Amino acid sequence: MKALIAAPDSPRGFQLAEVPEPVPAPDQVLVEVRHASVNHGEVRHLGFQPAGSVLGYDAAGHVVQAAENGTGPGVGERVVAFGAGAWGQRAAFGTDSVAAVPPSLDLAEAAALPLTGITALRTLRAAGSVLGRRVLITGASGGVGRMAVQLARLGGAHVIASVGSPERAEGLRDLGADEIVTGLDDIDTPVDLVLDNVGGNHLVTAWNLLRPGETLQSIGWASQEPATFPPNSIFALGAAKTLRSFGDISNPGPDLATLTDLAARGTITAQVGWRGPWTNLEDAITALLGRRVLGKAVLDIE
Ligand SMILES: NC(=O)c1ccc[n+]([C@@H]2O[C@H](COP(=O)([O-])OP(=O)(O)OC[C@H]3O[C@@H](n4cnc5c(N)ncnc54)[C@H](OP(=O)(O)O)[C@@H]3O)[C@@H](O)[C@H]2O)c1
Structure with missing residues (x-):
């Protein structure tokens, strides 16, 4: 079969190549992948993948072989999946890492949900109830951001x-943003939770905007800029503020089911801002890292 694999010595860092068919473990289903989506971290760090490994994590398609241990979906079922090696014509996923895609949800939209959706869902859940609370989302124009805006609302x-420029705010009001800011300098009322996708100066400024006793959830560092906290700036009188990391993407199946259910009912939308054949991966990467994708980039697997 064909797959997009890591090729650290090539100029693009990847190539479309013939690879052996995946061999599913007893607790894995084999999926014929129809669509896959591109995540910021996996393309930002392409060069660090072992040569020859099949790239990608987010996929949607049809089950062509059920799990030997009897768990999970059967042959022919439409599924969304999260796991390493997603960007191939076929891929094996643990049955704890797939969810059924309801008939009303397009497979390409489903493929846009996994990593960004799980990240937004889990970081919001970790914060507890956000009912009536002021939640600041940085990098709200991107994949995680657009999901987080919808789920927080x-x-x-x-x-x-928070977005980098007014054009990047397109559609955010409809998704549920009550306020849209370009940069953080115009926010004058403290916030009760921060979901930070940008890092660098955004993280420092957002920390200062956080009310005592509350949490800044660091999700990502899209800016790749260092964050410099001036001396004593972490100190604040009153209840302690918390800075939390996020990286727990284990057992994604139940959260995938929640996301596909919400998307199938139209409660959230997948926000596919770029779509094209997988042979155009380079264009997708350029657009994503160039901050020109409103949401997710989805590849059609031929
Ligand atoms: N911890 C985890 O498990 C986890 C999971 C998913 C993602 N992440 C990380 O979280 C971050 C966001 O992911 P994503 O999927 O939402 O990425 P994305 O779709 O590329 O969005 C990133 C957003 O960051 C903003 N940004 C600000 N400064 C930037 C800069 N210098 N370069 C690029 N973007 C900049 C951009 O918004 P404007 O153009 O409006 O400024 C962009 O929309 C990434 O760093 C990703 O690696 C971490």
């Missing part, structure tokens, strides 16, 4: 969406 938050 669903949880009853007052959502403040």
Whole structure:
């Protein structure tokens, strides 16, 4: 079969190549992948993948071989999946890492949900109830950001969406943003939770905007800029503020099911901002890292 594999010595860092068919473990299903999506971290760090490994994590398609141990979906079922090696014509996924795609949800949209959706869902859940709370989301124009805006609004938050330029805010009001800011300098009221996708100066400024006793959830560092905290700036009188990391993507199946259910009912939308054949991966990467994708980039697997 064909797959997009890591090729650290090639100029693009990847290539479309013939690879052996995946051999599913007893607790894995084999999926014929129809669509896959591109995540910021996996393309930002392409050069670090072992040569020859099949790239990608987010996929949607049809089950062509059920799991030997009897768990999970059967042959022919439409599924969304999360796991290493997703960007191939076929891929093996643990049955704890797939969810059924309801008939009303397009497979290409489903493929856009896994990593960004799980990340937004889990970081919001970790914060507890956001009902009536001021939630600041940085990098709100991107994949995680657009998911987080929708889910925070669903949880009853007052959502403040931060973007890099006014054009990048397109559609955010409809997704549930109560306030849209370009940069953080114009926010003058403290916030109760930060979901930070940008890092660098955004993280430092967002920390200062955080109310005592509350949490800044660091998700990512899209800016790749260092964060410099001036001396004593971490100190604040009153209840302690918390800075949390995120990286727990284990057992994604139940959260995938939640996301596909919400998307199938139209409660959230997948926000596919770029779509094209997998032979155009380079264009997708250029657009994503060039901050020109409103949401997710989805590849059609031929
Ligand atoms: N911890 C985890 O498990 C986890 C999971 C998923 C993602 N992440 C990380 O979280 C971050 C966001 O992921 P994503 O999928 O939302 O990425 P994305 O779709 O590329 O969005 C990133 C956003 O960051 C903003 N940004 C600000 N400064 C930037 C800069 N110098 N270069 C590029 N973007 C910049 C951009 O918004 P504007 O153009 O509006 O400024 C962009 O929309 C990434 O760093 C990713 O690696 C971590």
